[in-house]
Amino acid sequence: MSLLSVRDLITEFESPSGTARAVDGVSFDVKPGEIFGIVGESGCGKSATCRSILRLFGGASARIANGRITLEGAGDLAQMRERDLAQVRGRDVAFIFQDPLSALNPTMRIGKQIGEVIRRHRKASRAEARAAALQLLRDVHVTSPERRLDAYPHELSGGLRQRVVIAMALALRPRLIIADEPTTALDVTVQDQILRLLKERCDSLGTSIILVTHDLGVVSQICDRMAVMYAGRVVETGAVRDVLDAPSHPYTRALLAALPGQVSRDSQLIPIKGAPPSLIDPPAGCRFAPRCTFAQPQCTIGTAPGLHPRPAAAEGHFDACILNEVSHAAA
Amino acid sequence: MPLLDFQKVERRFPVKRSFGDLLANRKQIYLHAVRGVDLAVHQGEILGIVGESGCGKSTLARIGIGLQPSDGGQVLFDGRPLEGPDREGRLQMVFQDPYSSLNPRMTIGAQLEEVVARYRPQMPRADRQVEVQRILAEVSLVPETALKFPHALSGGQRQRVSIGRALCADPQMLIADEPVSALDASVQAQIINLLKGLNRDKGLTIVFISHDMNVVRYLCDRVAVMYLGEIVELQECASLFAAPRHPYTQALIEAVPDVRRPQSLREPITGEIPDPFAVLPGCRFAPRCPLAEAACQAPQPMQPLDTGGLARCWKTARLLA
Numbered sequence: 001m002s003l004l005s006v007r008d009l010i011t012e013f014e015s016p017s018g019t020a021r022a023v024d025g026v027s028f029d030v031k032p033g034e035i036f037g038i039v040g041e042s043g044c045g046k047s048a049t050c051r052s053i054l055r056l057f058g059g060a061s062a063r064i065a066n067g068r069i070t071l072e073g074a075g076d077l078a079q080m081r082e083r084d085l086a087q088v089r090g091r092d093v094a095f096i097f098q099d100p101l102s103a104l105n106p107t108m109r110i111g112k113q114i115g116e117v118i119r120r121h122r123k124a125s126r127a128e129a130r131a132a133a134l135q136l137l138r139d140v141h142v143t144s145p146e147r148r149l150d151a152y153p154h155e156l157s158g159g160l161r162q163r164v165v166i167a168m169a170l171a172l173r174p175r176l177i178i179a180d181e182p183t184t185a186l187d188v189t190v191q192d193q194i195l196r197l198l199k200e201r202c203d204s205l206g207t208s209i210i211l212v213t214h215d216l217g218v219v220s221q222i223c224d225r226m227a228v229m230y231a232g233r234v235v236e237t238g239a240v241r242d243v244l245d246a247p248s249h250p251y252t253r254a255l256l257a258a259l260p261g262q263v264s265r266d267s268q269l270i271p272i273k274g275a276p277p278s279l280i281d282p283p284a285g286c287r288f289a290p291r292c293t294f295a296q297p298q299c300t301i302g303t304a305p306g307l308h309p310r311p312a313a314a315e316g317h318f319d320a321c322i323l324n325e326v327s328h329a330a331a
Numbered sequence: 332m333p334l335l336d337f338q339k340v341e342r343r344f345p346v347k348r349s350f351g352d353l354l355a356n357r358k359q360i361y362l363h364a365v366r367g368v369d370l371a372v373h374q375g376e377i378l379g380i381v382g383e384s385g386c387g388k389s390t391l392a393r394i395g396i397g398l399q400p401s402d403g404g405q406v407l408f409d410g411r412p413l414e415g416p417d418r419e420g421r422l423q424m425v426f427q428d429p430y431s432s433l434n435p436r437m438t439i440g441a442q443l444e445e446v447v448a449r450y451r452p453q454m455p456r457a458d459r460q461v462e463v464q465r466i467l468a469e470v471s472l473v474p475e476t477a478l479k480f481p482h483a484l485s486g487g488q489r490q491r492v493s494i495g496r497a498l499c500a501d502p503q504m505l506i507a508d509e510p511v512s513a514l515d516a517s518v519q520a521q522i523i524n525l526l527k528g529l530n531r532d533k534g535l536t537i538v539f540i541s542h543d544m545n546v547v548r549y550l551c552d553r554v555a556v557m558y559l560g561e562i563v564e565l566q567e568c569a570s571l572f573a574a575p576r577h578p579y580t581q582a583l584i585e586a587v588p589d590v591r592r593p594q595s596l597r598e599p600i601t602g603e604i605p606d607p608f609a610v611l612p613g614c615r616f617a618p619r620c621p622l623a624e625a626a627c628q629a630p631q632p633m634q635p636l637d638t639g640g641l642a643r644c645w646k647t648a649r650l651l652a
Contacts, residue, residue, distance in 0.1 A: 041515035143602075159603045187383035188542065192586035192599045199594070214515065217545075217588025244590050258520035259590065261545035265568075269524055269549070272517035275485050 001072065002029040003208050004053070004176055009067035011052045013060055018280040022048035024232035024304070030176065035202065035209040037223035037240065039216055043276055045232040046212045050178045053077060054089050071176070091121050094169035098181040100161035104153040110164055111149030117171045136167040140197055159190035163197065170201060177202070180212045195222050216255065220244055225316070228252050231276050231287040233304055238317030248310040249319040251288045286322065294323060332410055333371035334504055334536050335395060335422070340368045341403030342390050362608060364390045366560040367404070372504070377530050377537045379551030379568065381544060381583070385604055387560040388540050392508045395538065396424045420450035420500030427509040429489035433481040439492050440477030446499035463499070470495040470525060487518035494525060504536040511546060523550055544587045548572050556580045559604060559615040566640030576642040579616045614644065622646055
């Protein structure tokens with residue numbers, strides 16, 4: 001049974017030059033207690049996908065044009081009225097943004113901000129909320145938490161701020177946390193600490209996480225399953241070790257081949273030629289085909305291919321390359 | 332003789348004092364961004380400078396190119412003290428954000444020609460366009476790029492233009508400050524290959540500043556690790572990654588996420604880079620160091636390593652024994 005099930009999600013953004021389908025037919029499931037990674041490069045639709053779940057578009061003229069977003073016990077979030085969705089936010093599903101400074105109110109002390117999240121959703125006195133905030137800061141290993149309660153966000157370092165944001169996200173014990181590039185703005189030693197913290201807290205509370213990142217290394221560190229996105233579509237999905245150790249879609253393979261950590265100094269890195277397509281007028285067929293070294297004429301016709309099990313793959317490992325399908329049929 | 336030689340370079344930034352501070356005659360506070368850096372960059376090498384935000388790596392780069400003066404020590408370029416940016420353009424810089432470092436209202440060709448005209452005045456006007464085309468080809472851009480404006484290019488193309496513009500001055504050395512940090516992985520690889528090629532084919536000396544250990548490991552010949560304004564370790568690239576000796580370098584390498592492995596069970600180092608205003612007499616990493624003890628409070632000189640490198644930790648010699 002899935003905690004969250006996203007089916008055929010289409011999200012469109014209006015722009016002066018036309019309607020861009022940032023998310024075009026995305027489906028995935030998140031199981032209870034698992035960490036699900038969504039990776040891809042800028043503009044692939046990974047952020048738009050996770051923002052669609054809570055309809056957090058930040059003023060952009062975006063709309064969910066199609067699809068179901070079923071949260072266990074709460075129904076279809078895509079059809080839900082804004083007023084009801086506001087109850088789901090924070091209580092059932094919390095969101096962690098990349099930049100902790102813009103996620104915090106600069107004029108409010110830390111303790112009060114965390115307390116406010118609690119008081120927004122359940123009855124608690126100010127003192128109770130403050131005590132709960134203190135415990136939350138302890139849970140996320142903030143040093144000298146009593147003192148931090150009365151600090152303002154600007155007085156904290158980047159890592160501490162992100163811990164505070166995580167404390168706020170955990171405040172109502174949500175069943176799912178959506179974290180959009182939570183460590184991208186942090187230094188690598190602090191990133192390591194924050195990733196460990198997220199995993200530890202979610203393991204002990206049984207919370208699921210959707211972790212959105214451009215960094216395949218981060219996914220490899222803490223995720224259980226993952227989806228690779230390209231130009232608004234999921235091109236490969238499966239258990240993290242299956243996808244990263246035996247990638248089957250040409251895009252995933254190309255992405256790994258471009259990473260400098262993967263090759264010896266004497267061999268050349270292999271960049272992906274060209275640039276991602278326009279989402280206003282995407283090419284026919286597979287969207288990666290124009291950049292793909294394996295592309296065949298049949299790759300560039302018809303609708304974008306969907307996910308299918310890859311040949312001889314581990315269970316739950318799917319990709320969207322029709323050439324893999326063909327070789328499967330031949331075998 | 333090193334091509335670029337930092338000798339005991341210091342840089343302090345005065346912290347702005349409020350009117351109240353002036354009235355109370357409070358002492359001027361300084362942020363000590365670079366402390367006594369000794370570093371020699373040799374002809375033909377790619378030297379990496381790594382460290383986390385606020386470690387002083389970008390300030391050191393700006394001093395090295397002559398964009399900022401140092402408050403103490405000196406920088407020698409080709410044996411002569413560097414006073415401001417080199418007039419012959421032999422030292423060039425590439426910045427992290429190619430969009431803000433290009434002129435949005437000039438075509439790429441015009442911007443590049445301007446640099447050729449500035450640094451190679453002996454070249455006849457008619458030859459400049461040919462030279463610009465040669466340089467565009469060198470950074471793998473199509474000839475039509477010369478007619479475009481920066482906004483019409485992708486991030487990777489813009490960074491190629493930035494590198495091309497640096498090459499227009501026919502430099503001996505390039506200082507690149509986080510040149511691939513703003514780029515997606517697939518594009519990043521193009522720029523890394525380009526820099527590696529320029530070093531290999533033209534013998535261009537490159538100082539490569541980055542926070543990304545994977546990129547540095549792939550690209551650089553030698554690596555200097557900075558922490559709070561000081562170089563804490565300097566080694567050949569291969570031995571730095573095979574046998575990091577300073578506890579900070581070890582922590583930095585350990586913390587890099589690896590796509591081939593899930594998270595290790597090892598405890599990460601705690602804390603963050605401390606307040607840069609704090610005056611620490613001894614090792615500046617000691618407050619976060621798992622191996623710290625009382626003797627770390629004494630000033631730490633660089634210690635020679637068996638690998639031929641240097642590390643600013645008195646324990647390194649003992650850790651080996």
